[in-house]
Amino acid sequence: MTEDSEKMIVRIDCELEEIVPAYLENRRKDVVALSEMLEEEAFDAMRVLGHRMKGSGSGYGLDAISDIGNRLEQAAKDQSSADAAVCVAALDAYLGRITILYV
Amino acid sequence: MTTTDHILIVDDDPEICTLVSRFFEKNGFRVSAVTDGKGLWAILHQTTVDLIVLDLMLPDEDGLVLCRTLRASSNVPVIILSARGEDVDRIIGLEMGADDYLPKPFHPRELLARVRSVLRRTRGVPLPDKPGKGEEDVSYHFAGWVLDVPTRQLYSPQGEKIFLSGSEFAMLRIFLNFPNQVLSREQLLDYSYGKEGETYDRTIDMQVSRLRRRLKEDPKTPELIKTVRSLGYVLSARVEKNGGRA
Secondary structure, eight states: OOOOSOOOOEEOOGGGEEEEEEEHHHHHHHHHHHHHHHHHHHHHHHHHHHHHHHHHHHGGGGGGHHHHHHHHHHHHHOOHHHHHHHHHHHHHHHHHHHEEEOO | OOOOOOOEEEEOOOOHHHHHHHHHHTTTOOOOOOOOHHHHHHHHSSSSSEEEEEEBBBBSHHHHHHHHHHHOOOOOOOOEESSSSSHHHHHHHHTTTTTTTEEEEOHHHHHHHHHHHHHHTTTOOOTTTTTTTTGGGGGEETEEEEEEOOOOEEEOOOOOOOOOOOOHHEEEEEHHHSSTSOOOHHHHHHHHTTTOOOOOOHHHHHHHHHHHHHHTTSSSSSSSSSEETTEEEEEOOOOEEOOOOO
């Protein structure tokens, strides 16, 4: 088993238990949307998604999503498809690895 | 603070609105959420709001302009919540009349603590060593100015009504309760923010600067709120307090 395939436990405030699953589902949809944006080089749309992920991720207890969002926003501003692709891959991998533990 | 305080969140990201709404509702608040400036005005025309959490990057209006417009007609407390987290953004936000500024990304518990802190201080929580009962009925008269506490209105010597933000009102009350006494920045911080406030000396300086402007002071030679070098600030005026219960 490679490190990337290992599960990662993320502890989140139990007061957010009702809304975190929908938030994560929306990020999975973002991965699909971002892949299309990458093909179309739709940097402005990527910047908006990155900006929103940066602003909301930590609030939901998911600091990595804020971090990826921050990097994605910058990649879109730089119009760097390569950097943006790295962010989309990182988001996809993160969503595949995490297990949420409500505390 | 009551458990029915009504918070209005203005943010173009629906997931931020959901997060703040759910978290604050679980902590006893009533919450309305809108995604633009138009929605903000619609809510304010419909109902009373105790505090506004305001994003700066809105689709229809700049949040800073909204904040300034709000402050010209209302003293509802405003906390700016924005991804524009540079120092200059914070300073401009506070200069525009916001009571606090929290950069994104943020933790909802920190936002909750700041909301409670702002509500507490803008409602004129009694100062240490001052009688609490009856303090809400008083008016202060100083150098021709009048601060009417029940209506939270400041009147100039010419009778002009001057709008104050929640934090400006709270700070002016502190000065009026301690006239002709030098108050250090630390004392002003303690009195206005309590122990929970993550506020800086510089914020006090900015608030004093804003308050001087409300009092139409010449910033170079202020007559009412004077700077005492290395020590802090002093309200230099005779203050008469009318009303209040014994």
